[in-house]
């Protein structure tokens with residue numbers, strides 16, 4: 073299903089990818105990736121996040137893993153000379169249709185530093201870091217693509233399944249699943265906590281770290297029906313978790329959905345934002 077031309081490998085996390093092939097996972101209708109992304113935008117707090125970015129009008133900016141280009145468009149409205157980059161053709165096609173005046177390029181972020189799009193003054197990467205479990209090495213490459221004193225802003229979740237009350241048994245299983253996905257290089261479900269340390273290890277100076285509110289990922293109290301539907305669809309898409317849990321998957325799904333709908337539901341998931349700069353005398 074995937075390859076360099078089709079997009080990144082099947083991810084596991086916040087947005088994830090297509091409905092499972094030959095969908096036999098329950099009665100829910102498959103919803104296109106584009107529809108899922110469009111719906112998720114309403115639960116994010118993009119303006120709060122963008123207010124924390126040290127953007128100056130006229131700066132050359134890349135929106136890394138731009139998806140549908142919503143943030144690309146917001147960056148342009150803030151005065152940036154921005155290009156959205158992604159390697160998923162379905163998303164790029166939709167981004168170009170939605171924002172015909174903006175520039176979008178197909179690029180594997182693993183090769184960013186070698187791209188003619190660089191050097192740039194700033195990089196924004198929203199919900200992209202988790203796709204790079206070897207984050208420090210990735211950030212070292214992105215560091216090379218920044219001009220001296222350039223900035224980078226990363227937003228990512230931490231502990232996607234941090235929702236209670238859920239039987240303790242599942243916490244142990246999920247910890248093992250997180251570890252398996254990360255060591256296999258597929259996805260880091262605890263990426264948020266690693267943003268600042270990885271940036272520093274890659275040679276950046278961290279200038280800001282905060283937690284953002286998010287109505288889908290880190291809400292408290294029982295889920296609304298639309299948030300619940302989005303979670304059901306996410307669970308449908310999570311082939312890696314289904315394989316990992318095997319026959320226990322449906323039991324996990326029931327317990328997890330019970331947790332989300334419980335009057336006492338609490339989330340310990342965080343959406344973390346970190347802004348960092350390349351030192352003025354930074355090497356390339």
Ligand SMILES: C[S@@+](CC[C@H](N)C(=O)[O-])C[C@H]1O[C@@H](n2cnc3c(N)ncnc32)[C@H](O)[C@@H]1O
Pocket residue numbers: 079080086087088109136137138139140143157158159160163179180181182197198199200203
């Ligand atoms: C979770 S989505 C976030 C989309 C958008 N930034 C947002 O906040 O709505 C992650 C995006 O990263 C892209 N992506 C993941 N790995 C990539 C890679 N190696 N090169 C380019 N894009 C990648 C995916 O195609 C997807 O559009």
